[in-house]
Amino acid sequence: MVRELPINQIICGDCVEVMKSWPDECIDLTVTSPPYDNLRDYNNEVTWNFEKFKEVAKELFRITKPGGVVVWVVSDATIKGSETGTSFRQALYFKEIGFNLHDTMIWLKPNLTPTDPKCLRYYNAFEYMFIFSKGKPKTCNYIKEKSKNAGKEFGSAPMRRADGSNRDDRTEKLKGVKVKDYKIKSNVWEYVIGSGVSKDKIAFKHPAVFPEQLAADHIISWSNPGDIVLDPMCGSGTTCKMALKLGRRFIGIDIAEEYCEIARKRVEGEKERQKFQIIPSSELS
Numbered sequence: 149m150v151r152e153l154p155i156n157q158i159i160c161g162d163c164v165e166v167m168k169s170w171p172d173e174c175i176d177l178t179v180t181s182p183p184y185d186n187l188r189d190y191n192n193e194v195t196w197n198f199e200k201f202k203e204v205a206k207e208l209f210r211i212t213k214p215g216g217v218v219v220w221v222v223s224d225a226t227i228k229g230s231e232t233g234t235s236f237r238q239a240l241y242f243k244e245i246g247f248n249l250h251d252t253m254i255w256l257k258p259n260l261t262p263t264d265p266k267c268l269r270y271y272n273a274f275e276y277m278f279i280f281s282k283g284k285p286k287t288c289n290y291i292k293e294k295s296k297n298a299g300k301e302f303g304s305a306p307m308r309r310a311d312g313s314n315r316d317d318r319t320e321k322l323k324g325v326k327v328k329d330y331k332i333k334s335n336v337w338e339y340v341i342g343s344g345v346s347k348d349k350i351a352f353k354h355p356a357v358f359p360e361q362l363a364a365d366h367i368i369s370w371s372n373p374g375d376i377v378l379d380p381m382c383g384s385g386t387t388c389k390m391a392l393k394l395g396r397r398f399i400g401i402d403i404a405e406e407y408c409e410i411a412r413k414r415v416e417g418e419k420e421r422q423k424f425q426i427i428p429s430s431e432l433s
Contacts, residue, residue, distance in 0.1 A: 153376065158388065158400040158415065160408040163380035164200075166401050167207040175211045175399075176287075176375035178218040179366050179387045181358055185225035185232050201238055204380065209245050211378075215286025217370040218247065221255065221358060223275040226267075235276050242280045250285060253277035253335040255362060259342065277337070277366075287375075289368055292330040300327050337365060346386065348414050354384035354407055363390040371396055385411025389418050 373395035379387035382400030391398035
């Protein structure tokens with residue numbers, strides 16, 4: 149039975165079963181972070197293995213609109229001295245069922261907690277942010293940052309053809325061209341972890357809160373106001389809160405009622421903040 153979408157709601161339940169009741173190609177963007185192997189137990193509410201993942205992935209492909217995007221934030225556990233590689237297996241499976249692996253982005257954590265040097269590996273300072281698209285992304289609103297060399301002429305580093313020969317014609321075209329004030333960001337995005345990820349103290353009752361700005365930047369990049377943004381494992385509700393804040397519609401699903409309540413409170417808090425936003429005088433005339 150196909151049901152109407154629960155727009156701007158947090159649903160408690162198994163995300164696969166919930167999504168199965170929705171029509172095909174109804175979601176513009178998904179931003180989510182699934183359980184990472186066995187790194188969190190989530191109050192023992194979650195049974196998460198590769199078979200369960202495949203069910204989630206198939207439903208996400210079915211409900212994603214043509215040109216829609218799934219942002220999958222994930223990392224791997226290290227067991228008996230070896231990383232599991234689960235993130236790569238998941239990425240390849242997304243491709244297998246029809247998604248494009250549009251980009252492999254990195255979430256860089258500048259304030260990570262150092263691990264025991266006896267583990268004989270460098271500190272893990274990043275997580276993957278896989279960007280899967282159903283065909284060519286229909287939306288891409290680039291986030292830009294200030295150029296360090298704004299106003300200066302482009303350098304003269306040679307551009308090369310596949311055979312290694314210089315592309316002097318391209319180098320010539322750049323002569324005299326100045327670097328713009330702003331440039332498109334790279335695919336390595338930096339966000340702190342810990343207390344800086346949210347101002348909502350209630351969010352930290354969840355064991356794995358990702359940064360609000362991370363969710364916001366992906367929502368801005370891959371959707372437009374009015375689009376539907378889904379988080380099928382919404383946890384503390386960060387994606388839902390930021391979607392609401394940015395003028396998108398949202399749907400959140402989580403299997404644990406405790407976390408659904410956290411998400412609902414954060415969403416309600418954002419609604420209250422919006423009621424008391426100051427409207428610029430220029431918009432009152």
